[in-house]
Amino acid sequence: MRDVARKAGVSIATVSRVINFPGDVPAKTAEIVNTAMRYLNYRPNINGRRLKMTQTRTVGVLVPTLANPVFATSVQGIEQEANAEGLTVLLTSSSYDPDREMGAVSALLNNRVDGLILTLADADNNPVVDLLLAEKIPFVLLFNQPARSDIAAISVDNAQSAFDITNAMIAKGHRSLAMVAGRFESSDRSRQRYDGFCRALRDAGIKTPHLVQVGFGETDLKAYLRDLLCGLDAVTGLVCSTDMLAIAAIDACRSYGLSVPDDVSVGGIDGISVGGLITPKLCSAVQPTQEMGRQALAFLRGLIKGQANPQSLLLPHHLSDGESIGSFRRRSST
Amino acid sequence: MRDVARKAGVSIATVSRVINFPGDVPAKTAEIVNTAMRYLNYRPNINGRRLKMTQTRTVGVLVPTLANPVFATSVQGIEQEANAEGLTVLLTSSSYDPDREMGAVSALLNNRVDGLILTLADADNNPVVDLLLAEKIPFVLLFNQPARSDIAAISVDNAQSAFDITNAMIAKGHRSLAMVAGRFESSDRSRQRYDGFCRALRDAGIKTPHLVQVGFGETDLKAYLRDLLCGLDAVTGLVCSTDMLAIAAIDACRSYGLSVPDDVSVGGIDGISVGGLITPKLCSAVQPTQEMGRQALAFLRGLIKGQANPQSLLLPHHLSDGESIGSFRRRSST
DNA sequence: TTGAAAGCGTTACCAT
DNA sequence: ATGGTAACGCTTTCAA
Numbered sequence: 001m002r003d004v005a006r007k008a009g010v011s012i013a014t015v016s017r018v019i020n021f022p023g024d025v026p027a028k029t030a031e032i033v034n035t036a037m038r039y040l041n042y043r044p045n046i047n048g049r050r051l052k053m054t055q056t057r058t059v060g061v062l063v064p065t066l067a068n069p070v071f072a073t074s075v076q077g078i079e080q081e082a083n084a085e086g087l088t089v090l091l092t093s094s095s096y097d098p099d100r101e102m103g104a105v106s107a108l109l110n111n112r113v114d115g116l117i118l119t120l121a122d123a124d125n126n127p128v129v130d131l132l133l134a135e136k137i138p139f140v141l142l143f144n145q146p147a148r149s150d151i152a153a154i155s156v157d158n159a160q161s162a163f164d165i166t167n168a169m170i171a172k173g174h175r176s177l178a179m180v181a182g183r184f185e186s187s188d189r190s191r192q193r194y195d196g197f198c199r200a201l202r203d204a205g206i207k208t209p210h211l212v213q214v215g216f217g218e219t220d221l222k223a224y225l226r227d228l229l230c231g232l233d234a235v236t237g238l239v240c241s242t243d244m245l246a247i248a249a250i251d252a253c254r255s256y257g258l259s260v261p262d263d264v265s266v267g268g269i270d271g272i273s274v275g276g277l278i279t280p281k282l283c284s285a286v287q288p289t290q291e292m293g294r295q296a297l298a299f300l301r302g303l304i305k306g307q308a309n310p311q312s313l314l315l316p317h318h319l320s321d322g323e324s325i326g327s328f329r330r331r332s333s334t
Numbered sequence: 335m336r337d338v339a340r341k342a343g344v345s346i347a348t349v350s351r352v353i354n355f356p357g358d359v360p361a362k363t364a365e366i367v368n369t370a371m372r373y374l375n376y377r378p379n380i381n382g383r384r385l386k387m388t389q390t391r392t393v394g395v396l397v398p399t400l401a402n403p404v405f406a407t408s409v410q411g412i413e414q415e416a417n418a419e420g421l422t423v424l425l426t427s428s429s430y431d432p433d434r435e436m437g438a439v440s441a442l443l444n445n446r447v448d449g450l451i452l453t454l455a456d457a458d459n460n461p462v463v464d465l466l467l468a469e470k471i472p473f474v475l476l477f478n479q480p481a482r483s484d485i486a487a488i489s490v491d492n493a494q495s496a497f498d499i500t501n502a503m504i505a506k507g508h509r510s511l512a513m514v515a516g517r518f519e520s521s522d523r524s525r526q527r528y529d530g531f532c533r534a535l536r537d538a539g540i541k542t543p544h545l546v547q548v549g550f551g552e553t554d555l556k557a558y559l560r561d562l563l564c565g566l567d568a569v570t571g572l573v574c575s576t577d578m579l580a581i582a583a584i585d586a587c588r589s590y591g592l593s594v595p596d597d598v599s600v601g602g603i604d605g606i607s608v609g610g611l612i613t614p615k616l617c618s619a620v621q622p623t624q625e626m627g628r629q630a631l632a633f634l635r636g637l638i639k640g641q642a643n644p645q646s647l648l649l650p651h652h653l654s655d656g657e658s659i660g661s662f663r664r665r666s667s668t
Numbered sequence: 669t670t671g672a673a674a675g676c677g678t679t680a681c682c683a684t
Numbered sequence: 685a686t687g688g689t690a691a692c693g694c695t696t697t698c699a700a
Contacts, residue, residue: 011671012694013696016696025669025670043443044693044694050381051379051385051675051693053694072401072406075425076400088424091409091413091423093417106377112379335677344687346687346688347686354679360685378677378678379676382692383678384678385677386692671699674696676695680691681688
């Protein structure tokens, strides 16, 4: 910058003005400075600016993993919106490990991000949330549904989605259902969806809900599902807490020679998936994931500017009846 | 930091030492300083450090989109590896728009990243590459296969993958094949794969290769494929340049009442996809995408340290014969 | 309309 | 073993 100033025969203050307040400087001076900048291949050093300014125009993002398209597309939405606003995105992932969340957020905070968008393992009783609240750092939770209502969050109603999809399966005649869920320690969504599942069964007078908890990233469910699929009292339908699990479950069914949906019905709760094509498409609860990411960033911007108050936004979901792969017909052998 | 120094009764120089060279300072002093840091909730401001140091320990990443699991998982790999090394990742995406690449990279450069990992629309004759080369900024291309051999790149052999999969389909009896590809302007991989497709057809004495170019993000292929699927000389197989296209193609086939693979065979070239389960799994060319991301970061670290030289790494691929959804049997009506 | 200068939080050199 | 201090590149106030 000093070089540019010298080359243009002005002070660095003027160069700064040309960059930040082009209107404040006469066209002629600006022209000279711009020419000098181009000539010298000048690149403003954002770190100098960040050090000086109170706002860094940077947001931190923490997701469990990008290997799950639900999170990946939501980050894509955040990224797009940030791009449009000229914000920089700092990305980290926890690999679904609650113990790594604090470290990741700490690193983000050391970067002096203006705010954070987080998907946490468990939004309630979480030290990260306490820290952020205590330090008054703007943040919005994505996909989490915290119990407290004074925390910014964008999600669908997890319990309700699971409740609805389970009811839909019951309505089609299923009486023996199991839920395949991610581990509760690493996903409060999983637990909330299980609650919805249980409530639906209870309402229908069905007892002993089966539950299989599966580690994230697990792709081979054969061992987990053997009893449920091949045992004496095998279930006729599986409700899966995520699309990825539903996909894995379908694979397991097939490897046991069961056809989906004729022998077994499988439902997944995210309802998103690659291009909206692949999944069981049973309950399109989280359909516009990318849009949720955008909204989260827009919301966060409001918080940062102090123009908005933290609150929970629950997006509506709807059931899709699975015309595609792994769809949703009643067991034919009943 | 000054506050910590005062609290601990030492100079800021000592505080800095405790943080950066804990060994250089007596345990007793370190203890006092650490206590003061905890007491004051001290957070080192990374921007101060970045401004002072020549290395920022930050890498920039540019991908076309995170909505494609191929890129999302590769970023996940980069992220994991960066995490392990204590590096920060700055993420941007181009939305497959070549015109946005330069702006995105510029922003990254303004952040003074130590190096870059990029997936470009077209690696050959690309102004971004020229810039990076001219400014001697370390970078590695991911998924791109540049013509020049002095550029760091990690990819599979795109043309060869397409060649192999096409040959496999020919070997199963297909004589009328079409390729469904992403737009060449936004993906050199697409063009390279088309080249491989054409070569296979030529070698087999089949002429007039059909080509349908589809915009990225396109999920409804019915209009594109009507002629190929329902016309008088409909093809018996589709070779798709990516898994996402293959998935969309399968959907289109079904909507025309064609069953896959019985009426139409569909092959996708990535061979990865969500959890490795969903895709046609025809040609597992890019199987370990996440691993490719890790490798890219490791490679980049070598370049940054000046310990490695730019070179192309072509990872092997293999054919998988698609036992899962959308598999790969010959048209039964032949 | 422009410039001088202070200061943001670090690191690292040079003294002590 | 520790401290003083310059410098990193920028923004912004205050004067001119």
